[in-house]
Amino acid sequence: MNHYYTTLLETLKTEPLIRKTVLTGEATGCEALFSQGKMVASLGSEGEAWEGEDLLVENLGSKIELVICGGGHVAKELYALATQLEMEISILDEREEFCNPTLYPKASLYCAPFGETFAKSQPWIKPFFVLVTRGHGFDQFCLEKTLALPHAYIGMIGSRHKVAITLDNLEKKGIPQQALSTVHTPIGLPIGAVTAAEIAISIMAQIIGVYRKEDNLVRLDPKLLRTIAERKGYILARVVKKSGSAPCDVGFQIAVFSDGTTQGTVGGGLVEAKAIAHAKEMLSSPALSDVVVEYGLDSSKAGSLGMICGGDVHILFQRR
Numbered sequence: 001m002n003h004y005y006t007t008l009l010e011t012l013k014t015e016p017l018i019r020k021t022v023l024t025g026e027a028t029g030c031e032a033l034f035s036q037g038k039m040v041a042s043l044g045s046e047g048e049a050w051e052g053e054d055l056l057v058e059n060l061g062s063k064i065e066l067v068i069c070g071g072g073h074v075a076k077e078l079y080a081l082a083t084q085l086e087m088e089i090s091i092l093d094e095r096e097e098f099c100n101p102t103l104y105p106k107a108s109l110y111c112a113p114f115g116e117t118f119a120k121s122q123p124w125i126k127p128f129f130v131l132v133t134r135g136h137g138f139d140q141f142c143l144e145k146t147l148a149l150p151h152a153y154i155g156m157i158g159s160r161h162k163v164a165i166t167l168d169n170l171e172k173k174g175i176p177q178q179a180l181s182t183v184h185t186p187i188g189l190p191i192g193a194v195t196a197a198e199i200a201i202s203i204m205a206q207i208i209g210v211y212r213k214e215d216n217l218v219r220l221d222p223k224l225l226r227t228i229a230e231r232k233g234y235i236l237a238r239v240v241k242k243s244g245s246a247p248c249d250v251g252f253q254i255a256v257f258s259d260g261t262t263q264g265t266v267g268g269g270l271v272e273a274k275a276i277a278h279a280k281e282m283l284s285s286p287a288l289s290d291v292v293v294e295y296g297l298d299s300s301k302a303g304s305l306g307m308i309c310g311g312d313v314h315i316l317f318q319r320r
Helices: 004-014 073-082 114-119 136-147 160-172 196-211 222-230 268-285 298-303
Strands: 017-022 031-035 036-044 056-063 063-070 090-091 108-110 129-130 155-156 217-220 234-243 253-257 263-264 291-296 313-320
Touching: 004 031, 004 036, 004 056, 017 114, 031 114, 031 291, 073 090, 073 196, 114 136, 114 155, 129 136, 129 196, 136 155, 136 160, 155 196, 217 222, 217 234, 222 253, 222 263, 234 268, 253 268, 268 291
Parallel strands: 056 217, 063 090, 063 129, 090 108, 129 155
Antiparallel strands: 017 031, 017 056, 031 036, 234 253, 234 313, 253 263, 291 313
């Protein structure tokens, strides 16, 4: 597996990570990862001076990963919302009737006792944990385990009385009050929710409020990173700059493989079609170097495609 991408994935689980990429000159496409001011991996020239105006500097994070402990009614409603938001979703429940691909076709399923799941190393990158199990004891167990893992959010369902007992039990077990105070419980925004669907909406609104505070993060897709870490001989097309209202953001990326398949996105539409075409041209012409290409999407062209966005997108093409 490619050391650079495995380092990226593993470091993101525990530490902030900065990526610097060269966008001009002979070293275009070279990039390096920095954690706490120290370079931890690079692609291209290790001797590159990683300072200057020609560098793209990004604070990296992961695509939102929602890990739901418990597969009951609230979990089903949360799953529906999370799929619309294109989150990575995991369902944990030992009962097969509540943890199966019929109920959750787009989720990673952990159909095993909670203790067994948490005893193993999992691929989650600072996930958002939602604890909606079928009993107080399970909620307390999952809370204890999730507090010990890197996470972006933990929310636990329950009445204020149950919550107070659970937190008191964990404090008696030695978990610091400071850690317990970070738990969102009772979970969700106070909107007077009653039904499972309303409760799910209140939870998701709270989660959105948490992750939107980190608006400077470039959120990478861990599934794409794992794929490209395993493969060679492809072109990675990455959005490095945008203006206007083009339907993408810096950090969007798509891998175009030698067999013609793709994974990821740079926003879809005309820009993505052109990006894929350029990537295929690079695959068929080994002499073509890494390059940044600007795609303008003026209002007249956008309108002819049934779009109204407009704007400009700069895409870096990197040979991998």
